[in-house]
Amino acid sequence: MDLLCCETSCDCRAYADPVLLNDERVLQNLLNTEEKYSPSSSYFECVQTDITPQMRKIVAEWMLEVCEDQKCQEEVFPLAMNYVDRFLSVCHIKKTQLQLLGTTCLLLSSKLREPRPLSAELLVYYTDNSISTDDLWGWELLVLSKLKWDIAAVTPQDFLQHILVRLPIDRHTWDAHMILRHAQTFIALSTRDYSFSMYTPSMIAAASIAAALDGLDWTGKSGCSLNQLLDRLHIITAIERDYLQGCLHQIEDMVTATMNSREVNCNGTSGNSTSGNTSLNSRSNLDHSSPLSGTSDKMTEHGKAGTPTDVRDVHF
Numbered sequence: 001m002d003l004l005c006c007e008t009s010c011d012c013r014a015y016a017d018p019v020l021l022n023d024e025r026v027l028q029n030l031l032n033t034e035e036k037y038s039p040s041s042s043y044f045e046c047v048q049t050d051i052t053p054q055m056r057k058i059v060a061e062w063m064l065e066v067c068e069d070q071k072c073q074e075e076v077f078p079l080a081m082n083y084v085d086r087f088l089s090v091c092h093i094k095k096t097q098l099q100l101l102g103t104t105c106l107l108l109s110s111k112l113r114e115p116r117p118l119s120a121e122l123l124v125y126y127t128d129n130s131i132s133t134d135d136l137w138g139w140e141l142l143v144l145s146k147l148k149w150d151i152a153a154v155t156p157q158d159f160l161q162h163i164l165v166r167l168p169i170d171r172h173t174w175d176a177h178m179i180l181r182h183a184q185t186f187i188a189l190s191t192r193d194y195s196f197s198m199y200t201p202s203m204i205a206a207a208s209i210a211a212a213l214d215g216l217d218w219t220g221k222s223g224c225s226l227n228q229l230l231d232r233l234h235i236i237t238a239i240e241r242d243y244l245q246g247c248l249h250q251i252e253d254m255v256t257a258t259m260n261s262r263e264v265n266c267n268g269t270s271g272n273s274t275s276g277n278t279s280l281n282s283r284s285n286l287d288h289s290s291p292l293s294g295t296s297d298k299m300t301e302h303g304k305a306g307t308p309t310d311v312r313d314v315h316f
Contacts, residue, residue: 182212
């Protein structure tokens with residue numbers, strides 16, 4: 001006998017509500033609220049003395065691999081990193097506690113965004129048992145207290161659908177899901193990098209959409225140039241065009257560096273350098289089947305569900 005819908009094990013997401021997506025008040029509320037959840041962009045100079053941006057990136061890449069391996073919702077990783085940055089903005093920690101902080105933030109964000117949150121035992125296993133469940137539960141309360149229990153933060157993911165629905169994209173010609181997945185990839189990659197902390201979530205979302213559309217050659221085939229697209233994004237979000245362009249160029253540089261790094265890892269030698277002007281068009285070489293794609297090579301190298309060596313170096 002077939003199972004009823006309520007008895008199946010699949011996790012179905014709610015469809016996007018067109019009424020909410022087309023309501024300007026919803027987008028405006030997100031724009032007004034995002035500053036409230038923005039971390040300090042100078043906490044490495046003012047608060048943290050034992051950790052560095054590179055250590056943050058190492059732990060962020062590990063967190064991204066955990067999310068990818070567990071097939072988490074796309075919102076889990078950016079939200080977890082928002083918790084990490086906000087916590088580091090107000091509380092000094094040792095470098096040996098950084099992975100514990102990242103693990104705790106993954107636990108919290110999965111509880112908020114996942115229909116089936118990551119378990120504490122599973123996350124401890126991903127750390128190669130370098131922490132205990134008691135540590136994790138204790139830090140859960142610590143992080144919540146430092147964040148004042150305000151964890152419903154606005155992330156770049158929250159803006160994607162609201163921006164896409166306001167762009168003149170022909171849904172019969174262009175696959176909106178493909179555009180969305182490309183943009184989600186760029187958001188995931190930029191979230192790893194501390195240098196993007198100077199940008200608001202709406203800026204990162206708008207620039208990621210511009211990068212996705214330009215990389216898919218929508219700007220060439222639709223008759224809407226990249227400059228015109230940036231003008232439209234400025235009208236939608238009220239973000240200064242120069243900021244959007246600066247964030248877009250930084251995404252281009254990040255993708256170029258990521259592709260060159262993967263080429264070195266695969267071939268053992270660096271490929272020809274890619275200029276900023278061609279990086280968008282060459283972006284199709286990345287695998288966009290998942291917004292968290294491109295990070296599984298490390299997981300394979302160090303063993304499934306294992307803590308990579310560079311994370312151990314930070315932990316110890």
